[in-house]
Amino acid sequence: MKRxxxxxxxxxxxxxxxxxxxxxxxxxxxxxxxxxxxPAAVAAEAVAPVAxxxxxxxxxxxxxxxxxxxxxxxxxxxxxxxxxxxxxLVRTKNMLSVLMQVFVTFSLISVLWVIYGYSAAFTxxxxxxxxxxxxxxxxxxxxxxxxxFSKGVSISELTFxxxxxxxxxxxxxxxxxxxxxxxxxxxxxxxxxxxxxLSYIPMAHMVWYWAGPDAYINAAAADxxxxxxxxxxxxxxxxxxxxxxxxxxxxxxxLVGAYMVGKRTGLGNVSMAPHSLTFTMIGASLLxxxxxxxxxxxxxxxxxxxxxxxxNTWVATACAALSWMFAEWMLKGKPSMLxxxxxxxxxLVxxxxxxxxxxxxxxxxxxxxxxxxCLWGVNGLKKILGADDSxxxxxxxxxxxxxxxxxxxxxxxPALGGTGVYDYVANAVAPFDMTTQVISQxxxxxxxxxWSGVVSVVxxxxxxxxxxxRVPEExxxxxxxxxxxxxxxxxx
Numbered sequence: 001m002k003r004x005x006x007x008x009x010x011x012x013x014x015x016x017x018x019x020x021x022x023x024x025x026x027x028x029x030x031x032x033x034x035x036x037x038x039p040a041a042v043a044a045e046a047v048a049p050v051a052x053x054x055x056x057x058x059x060x061x062x063x064x065x066x067x068x069x070x071x072x073x074x075x076x077x078x079x080x081x082x083x084x085x086x087x088x089l090v091r092t093k094n095m096l097s098v099l100m101q102v103f104v105t106f107s108l109i110s111v112l113w114v115i116y117g118y119s120a121a122f123t124x125x126x127x128x129x130x131x132x133x134x135x136x137x138x139x140x141x142x143x144x145x146x147x148x149f150s151k152g153v154s155i156s157e158l159t160f161x162x163x164x165x166x167x168x169x170x171x172x173x174x175x176x177x178x179x180x181x182x183x184x185x186x187x188x189x190x191x192x193x194x195x196x197x198l199s200y201i202p203m204a205h206m207v208w209y210w211a212g213p214d215a216y217i218n219a220a221a222a223d224x225x226x227x228x229x230x231x232x233x234x235x236x237x238x239x240x241x242x243x244x245x246x247x248x249x250x251x252x253x254x255l256v257g258a259y260m261v262g263k264r265t266g267l268g269n270v271s272m273a274p275h276s277l278t279f280t281m282i283g284a285s286l287l288x289x290x291x292x293x294x295x296x297x298x299x300x301x302x303x304x305x306x307x308x309x310x311x312n313t314w315v316a317t318a319c320a321a322l323s324w325m326f327a328e329w330m331l332k333g334k335p336s337m338l339x340x341x342x343x344x345x346x347x348l349v350x351x352x353x354x355x356x357x358x359x360x361x362x363x364x365x366x367x368x369x370x371x372x373x374c375l376w377g378v379n380g381l382k383k384i385l386g387a388d389d390s391x392x393x394x395x396x397x398x399x400x401x402x403x404x405x406x407x408x409x410x411x412x413x414p415a416l417g418g419t420g421v422y423d424y425v426a427n428a429v430a431p432f433d434m435t436t437q438v439i440s441q442x443x444x445x446x447x448x449x450x451w452s453g454v455v456s457v458v459x460x461x462x463x464x465x466x467x468x469x470r471v472p473e474e475x476x477x478x479x480x481x482x483x484x485x486x487x488x489x490x491x492x
Contacts, residue, residue, distance in 0.1 A: 057145050057154040057214065064155040066302035067163050073293025074166035078106045078173050081290050085283025085345070086177050087489075088276040089391050093479025094181045095275065095489035101176045101185065105192050106169045112196060113165035120197075121204040122164065127231035128202045130209065137161065147212035148300040151424070155300060163297060168204070171246045172196055177391030178254030179261040179469075182476050185484050187467045194459040195253055199452045203245045206230040207237060207444065216424035236437065237444035238412060238421070240309065241298035243353025243405040244448045251398030252449055255387055256456035261469045263388035265476050277337050284341035288317055291348045295355040305419075309355035313348065316355075316367030320347025323371030339375075342396060346374035349400035354408040359417025366407050374400050402445055409441035410434060 083102040087095050109117070116135055123130035134140060137158075144157035172192045179188075210233050215225035226234060232244070239245060264272065274280060295313045299306035324343025329335040350370035351363055358366065377395035389395065412418035413434050420429035421437070463469060470476075475483035482488060 063301045070293035070297025071163040073290045077290030078170040081286030088279030089274045092275040097480035102173045109169040174250035178393040179257045180390040199455040206232040235443045236440035239353045240356045241295045243401045244444045247397040247401030251394045252452040253456040254393035258387040258389040260460040312355045312363035316351035316363040317347035319367030320371035323368045343371040346370045346400045350404035353405045358411035362411030409438035
């Protein structure tokens with residue numbers, strides 16, 4: 001625990017002490033009449049110096065259909081993608097327990113999202129939370145519209161609800177890997193409710209909530225609209241599809257859980273080798289396919305920006321798989337399937353915040369770096385931290401998310417092939433300052449580490465007091481499939 005608090009304090013001191021950047025930015029999350037979307041619109045050509053009136057919003061059936069497909073792809077990432085990826089990495093006796101934790105967490109968060117999550121994350125409230133005016137999706141009808149990143153162009157608000165709900169569900173599912181093979185099922189579910197409410201929702205609001213492009217008709221209107229945006233949006237932090245909101249957020253919760261649940265019984269003396277790299281490879285492949293919806297869908301339009309995000313997701317992931325594999329080959333003498341699959345996931349994580357902001361060369365560099373840096377994260381850094389992060393949630397999602405978030409501030413630079421940051425008042429790409437943007441990115445990284453860390457410590461402690469975090473040692477030795485669920489993954 002001393003290491004944990006020291007780590008949180010150090011990162012908080014370094015990043016949150018940075019100066020704020022409150023200039024008006026664009027290419028970020030969007031909302032329609034208090035509905036918001038994902039981060040990041042890709043810069044468009046300037047059309048007019050100042051727009052005095054926004055066109056009336058119109059439903060784009062093509063964009064709406066595309067985001068519906070993307071929402072389904074994100075769900076594919078969770079079930080079966082993440083479930084199989086994690087399931088293959090644990091021992092045979094715990095396969096079903098991991099599948100259950102991911103599957104039921106997905107179901108639980110989906111319901112909570114509809115009840116209150118969407119309203120609290122994507123309505124106008126303060127800089128950290130929305131309000132509860134849309135409990136149970138009150139007032140959200142088939143005719144309700146949600147903004148895209150183009151003025152006057154909208155998708156169905158219900159489409160936006162399910163797209164963002166799929167993000168929330170997989171984020172909570174990611175945490176499961178950190179304390180796999182020894183946590184109580186009931187404890188996992190109660191923790192997810194608390195963490196989702198107090199960490200995921202406010203982070204989504206802080207990074208992605210704004211009034212939408214139609215509100216930016218002139219400088220005065222832009223100032224008024226900007227004042228209603230989330231805390232990190234106002235700081236200028238860019239996060240196209242969830243480097244901070246999803247990956248670093250979940251990874252910090254996982255690392256805290258690894259400390260507080262404790263190490264697996266027999267670690268270092270008993271083989272903890274993955275029981276099925278076949279399932280892990282299948283899961284990683286499903287994640288890769290589903291991630292096209294995750295990243296390309298975050299453009300909220302079937303546009304060139306969406307295509308850019310898709311190509312970056314394709315190429316950066318391939319680069320990371322290769323760089324991890326070759327680095328491991330050099331260090332250990334043999335290339336491994338586990339290394340290639342892990343590298344692919346690392347690339348997916350790192351390109352997520354940058355996907356629609358950086359050019360193809362920027363995506364390649366981020367991917368190549370992600371493979372090597374995350375390989376260090378699951379080996380060298382893991383030993384330094386001393387936590388039994390079972391499936392390397394922090395080493396891959398935390399380190400990859402931090403790397404990608406910071407490099408977004410570098411490679412978004414138009415001079416390096418990036419899109420720049422769009423100014424919706426001028427309807428043009430704004431002048432770019434890399435130092436200022438990197439500071440904004442550090443605000444995002446530091447805020448999510450400290451916020452998620454504090455919420456996680458409190459949530460785990462409460463669950464431990466009321467339910468207990470860990471199964472008894474004899475149940476852990478026998479395996480959670482039988483002792484927690486009364487089933488076996490295999491009969492042979």
